Amino acid sequence: MKVAHTVAELRQALPREGVGFVPTMGYLHRGHLALVERARKENPFVVVSIFVNPLQFGPGEDYHRYPRDLKRDQALLEEAGVDLLFAPGVEEMYPQGFATRVSVEGPLTALWEGEVRPGHFQGVATVVARLFLLVGPSRAYFGEKDYQQLLVVRKMVRDLGFPLEVVGVPTVREEDGLALSSRNVYLSPQRRKEATVLYRALLAMREAALRGEGVAEALERGEEVLREAPEFRPDYLAIVHPQTLLPLSRFVPGARGIVAGRFPEVRLIDNLEVHP
Ligand SMILES: Nc1ncnc2c1ncn2[C@@H]1O[C@H](COP(=O)(O)OP(=O)(O)OP(=O)(O)O)[C@@H](O)[C@H]1O
Ligand SMILES: CC(C)(CO)[C@@H](O)C(=O)[O-]
Ligand code: BAL
Numbered sequence: 001m002k003v004a005h006t007v008a009e010l011r012q013a014l015p016r017e018g019v020g021f022v023p024t025m026g027y028l029h030r031g032h033l034a035l036v037e038r039a040r041k042e043n044p045f046v047v048v049s050i051f052v053n054p055l056q057f058g059p060g061e062d063y064h065r066y067p068r069d070l071k072r073d074q075a076l077l078e079e080a081g082v083d084l085l086f087a088p089g090v091e092e093m094y095p096q097g098f099a100t101r102v103s104v105e106g107p108l109t110a111l112w113e114g115e116v117r118p119g120h121f122q123g124v125a126t127v128v129a130r131l132f133l134l135v136g137p138s139r140a141y142f143g144e145k146d147y148q149q150l151l152v153v154r155k156m157v158r159d160l161g162f163p164l165e166v167v168g169v170p171t172v173r174e175e176d177g178l179a180l181s182s183r184n185v186y187l188s189p190q191r192r193k194e195a196t197v198l199y200r201a202l203l204a205m206r207e208a209a210l211r212g213e214g215v216a217e218a219l220e221r222g223e224e225v226l227r228e229a230p231e232f233r234p235d236y237l238a239i240v241h242p243q244t245l246l247p248l249s250r251f252v253p254g255a256r257g258i259v260a261g262r263f264p265e266v267r268l269i270d271n272l273e274v275h276p
Contacts, residue, residue, distance in 0.1 A: 001078045003085045010086050010134060018044040021137035021164075023128060026050035026087075027067040027182040028076050031172040035141040036080045038169050047135050048077055049086040051093060055101075056123030067185050086135065093130065102129045104152050104159070111245055112258060113148050113269070116235045121152050128153055129160070137164050145171040145179050147256065147271040148245060171270075173199065179270045186266035194229040195268060201225040201237060202257040202272035209255070209275045215239050215248055218274065222257065234261035239274060251275040 004010040020043025022035045032048075039046045050073055057063035070087060077085055102125040103109075109121040132140065142150045154166045172180050177199035178192075187195055201222040208218035222237050238247050242254040255275035260268065 001082050001085060003074065003087060005087055005089065006092055007088070007134060013084050014047070014136065015045050017138065019135060019137040020046045021131070021135050021140045022046070022048045023131050023140065024048060024050055025052045025066065025182065026073050027069055027185070028073045029180045029182065031143055031145060031180040033076065033080055034172045035143060035169050036077070036082060038167065039139070039141050040081055043139060045083045046081070047084045047086060047137065048082050049131055049135070051088055051127065053123060053127040054090060055126055056120050058117055058119060061117070067182055093127070100126070102126045102156065104156050108155060108245060109152055112236055112238070113260065116260065121149070124149055125152060125156050129156065132162050132164065139165045139167055141167050141169055143171060144168050145181065145270070147258065151243070151245065177203070181268065183266050183268065187263070188265070191263055191265065194232065195263070197226055197229040197232055198259050198268055198270040199272070201259055202270060202274065205239065205257045206272060206274040209251055215251060222259070231263055232261055234259065236260055242273070
């Protein structure tokens with residue numbers, strides 16, 4: 001595996017075509033490796049980026065303490081058969097005077113994560129657009145765990161006409177259902193157990209839907225489960241349209257349950273298709 005830390009090194013190592021691209025913020029786990037595996041199956045050359053993007057973190061967020069371990073990540077990617085790792089510094093991605101922002105407007109970015117983390121999706125869209133232009137992939141891989149992010153990236157690609165396919169990959173979970181996330185390292189053993197409430201709330205909503213209950217009843221079932229973790233402060237629990245993310249009053253095929261909130265030491269998110 002080649003490693004590029006600068007744009008010049010990246011350009012030298014890239015083939016002309018056939019690139020599958022997996023953007024990440026590092027501290028890799030099996031969720032990231034599922035994206036890599038899928039990319040390897042579908043592309044002759046796989047590029048992974050590791051960059052903790054300051055633009056997508058708000059002032060009170062965990063940019064500085066976000067977990068980082070480039071050596072370990074490099075070994076995992078080598079083992080996974082990745083061809084090229086791009087791991088730039090902040091100066092390389094945003095040289096002095098960098099002033100451009102990419103912004104997807106409308107309810108897709110104003111709601112949910114966008115409301116709780118103002119500016120977050122502008123930071124994501126800006127870095128992803130820049131990475132797409134630098135790497136020039138045919139396909140780019142994103143996890144469904146960050147479902148709203150996946151939709152925002154798809155929208156940006158469509159609107160701006162990036163010549164690539166965005167591939168969504170299902171969420172990889174621990175045995176008890178907790179979605180793998182780099183931020184899970186912040187969880188103490190006790191909190192780790194409580195953290196399953198997110199997935200269990202989504203499951204409860206899905207079961208309610210399968211029993212034929214309506215959206216309001218299903219939400220009540222989900223809220224009951226969240227209350228099992230007294231220190232969990234939900235930012236939102238909702239049942240939304242799978243493309244627009246607008247709240248639903250009746251189930252539609254593919255309806256998505258979405259949930260996010262804070263434990264004292266970490267903010268977690270999750271989502272699930274709650275109606276087949
Ligand atoms: N459990 C998972 N299953 C599938 N994809 C995932 C999973 N976790 C993260 N991803 C995807 O990996 C890519 C990189 O995500 P990122 O590096 O932010 O990891 P993360 O574990 O989501 O970290 P965070 O703690 O910031 O949520 C994103 O497309 C994300 O959706
Ligand atoms: C897509 C991404 C790499 C952009 O910084 C990040 O938001 C992530 O890891 O999900
Ligand atoms: N995985 C989403 C990136 C973030 O939380 O900033």
